[in-house]
Amino acid sequence: MKALVAIKLTYDVNQIKFDKEGNPILDSCPKVMGEADKCAVEEAVRLKERAGAEVTAVTIGSSKEHYRILRDAYAMGVDKAVIVKAENSEKLDALTIARILASLNQRLGPFDVIFVGSGASDTHSSVIGPMLASLLGYKLLANSDKISFEDGKFKVVSTLEDGQYRMEASPPVVITVTSEANEPRIPTIKDILRSKKKPIEEISPSDLGIETREVTLRNLTRYVVPRKRIKIDATENVEEAVEKLLKMLEEEGVI
Amino acid sequence: MVNFEFSEDEIRFRDSVREFAKRYIEPKWVEIDEKGRIPLDLIKKMGEQGLFAIPVPEEYGGMGGTMVMAAIAVEEIAYHDPSVAVAVYALLNNGWPLALALFGQEEAKMEILPKVASGDAFFGIASTEPQGGSDVAGIKTVAKKVGDKWIVNGEKSYISGVREIQELPEGGGFFFIAKTEKAVWSHKRITAFALLPKWNGKIKPGWKPTVFEEIGRHGISTGGFTLENFEIEDKYRIGEVNKGFYLVLQGFNIARTLVAAATIGSARWALDRAKEWLTTRKLFQGRPIASFEGISFKFAELYTELEAARYFVYKAAWMIDNTYLTKDPKFKPYDLNLPVAMAKLKAPEVTTRIYEEVLKWFGAYGYTKDCNLYRGWLGTFSYTIGAEGAQNIMRYIIARDVLGSEAVRNVWVKEEE
Secondary structure, three states, X not given: OEEEEEOOEEEOHHHOEEOOOOOEEOOOOOEEEOHHHHHHHHHHHHHHHHHOOEEEEEEEOOOHHHHHHHHHHHHHOOOEEEEEOOOOHHHEOHHHHHHHHHHHHHHXXXXXXXXXXXXXXXXXXXXXXHHHHHHHOOEEEEEEEEEEEEOOEEEEEEEEOOEEEEEEEOOOEEEEEXXXXXXXXXXXXXXXXXXXXXXXXXXXXXXXXXXXXXXXOOXXXXXXXXXXXXXXXXXOOHHHHHHHHXXXXXXXXXX | OOOOOOOHHHHHXXXXXXXXXXXXXXXXXXXXXXXXXXXXXXXXXXXXOOOOOOOOOHHHOOOOOOHHHHHHHHHHHHHHOOOOHXXXXXXXXXXXXXXXXXXXXXXXXXXXXXXXXXXXXXXXXXXXXXXXXXXXXXXXXXXXEEOOEEEEEEEEEEEEOXXXXXXXXOEEEEEEEEEOOOOOOOHHHEEEEEEEEXXXXXXXXXXXXXXXXXXXXXXXXXXXXXXXXXXXXXXXXXXXXXXXXXXXXXXXXXHHHHHXXXXXXXXXXXXXXXXXXXXXXXEOOOEEHHHOHHHHHHHHHHHHHHHHHHHHHHHHHHHHHXXXXXXXXXXXXXXXXXXXXXXXXXXXXXXXXXXXXXXHHOXXXXXXXXXXXXXXXXXXXXXXXXXOOOHHXXXXXXXXXXXXXXXXXXXXOOOOO
């Protein structure tokens, strides 16, 4: 079985700082592999350990950090790493990314299973997996919180607002993995030291016959939930204050 | 060319240790200090993660890393267990395995080091005796060669890991020194050994341990033991006969650097807590406490001192790597004494000062057990007393190196008839 896992370089959400207006300060924020992407790599490596899959990791971009997250994927246990060297990867639209991955499937695959994160830690558009499945004609198991491979089938549990869905599909399949799916392994020092000696195959988008048009955002509306502060005085009557708090939380739809 | 940056490997390694410590050590550190032991499954997990024998070559089961990496690991672990018990466990099992790897015999290294690396055995240091620790040359424990074995009699005291080696599945032991000639007062008549009171799961005859009760970093045990006609096979001798003093001092240089790394990790945690407290705690019409210069200037001073101590630590670790691992001929073991002594002098003292101030900034809450700052304070205070070398010995080494041994009385070269 051949597996592909696509990973994205994104901001380290744990280290983002905000300015006075509440805008994230991104220039100085370290970049890492996305949280859900890490879980996707973990699933791919588990598949390698349990079902002998050969796992290739791919990322799109050309910076030093893009190479580093591929070495991180190597340290977690993938067999091969490929970088699609697009200079302007941050400005590519989702469809172009999906086309690159689909074309990579023809060049290096076909892959029986393609794992992607269910959403990137920064943009979280969650469309790469569905687009890719559609372009390739693969089945899609989206938003997977639990993933297993039994009797030649992938079985997943997906938690949505209205409940849990149990889905299964036999390969070829695209699986989008949430950051709840597993606890990604932490590479050991030996994994880290070995990973830097492993080869990273470089492919350019034009090798894949993809024209990488930059997309410029014209109107981006930021949706920010306004911060609400409600003060409840609990110094006099605690029970009353708790009642009040519960009522307010209910009104806000929190509980 | 000066470069103060960690390499990409070092940063990736630091991130991995940080993640590990956050996941497995931080949630347990208070319980570890409270219950007075590091769970054996955590030790095993640390072994699987490759946190022991980091600078030991892979051929001996080590991680093939560096001392800089060992210092990074110890600092990160101490940040997530500021009582420093887990960090001290880690530093002993990084520093002394490296000393064994550098100076031990091939067979012993192949036998001992993989088990230490995996977390199944402990390997620390046993040099101090009841009459004192700083006078290393003045030890009284005697090893006598009988046939192809050494028969050891004596007593060691204030030794870390005495309980752990009894509890670990394989056991473990110590980089150990004993007198091998009759002289009472000579550094030239000491031999080093790997002493393994419990090995392959069995306690050997002639070893009687006790465990002491201490005021801090309760997670790792400190105790003592007597040796009565305890047998050591010659394969466990470390280095040449009567050359042990020089070897144990080199081991101390390695371990002292890591002790300093542990204290700065704990101090960084304390300052991070202070930072949060001083910027969010508001008094006098809603002013954060940090707005008072009596506090913010002190914070600035301590922050600067801690950063200075960190430079000492990583410079010492880097020099050790150049001396023993990359073996750059410009670096000699003797040249390590000064930078290591400065790191070991500076780091624990800065750390203790930081705790004293931070505790006061936290007010009455700082003095409560709920606050947990005291655990870091008491734990790191141990390293202003001794552990891999007393602070006055560090001052002595620095004075001797800078002013010259003729000006500074050299206490250990004197020989008695």
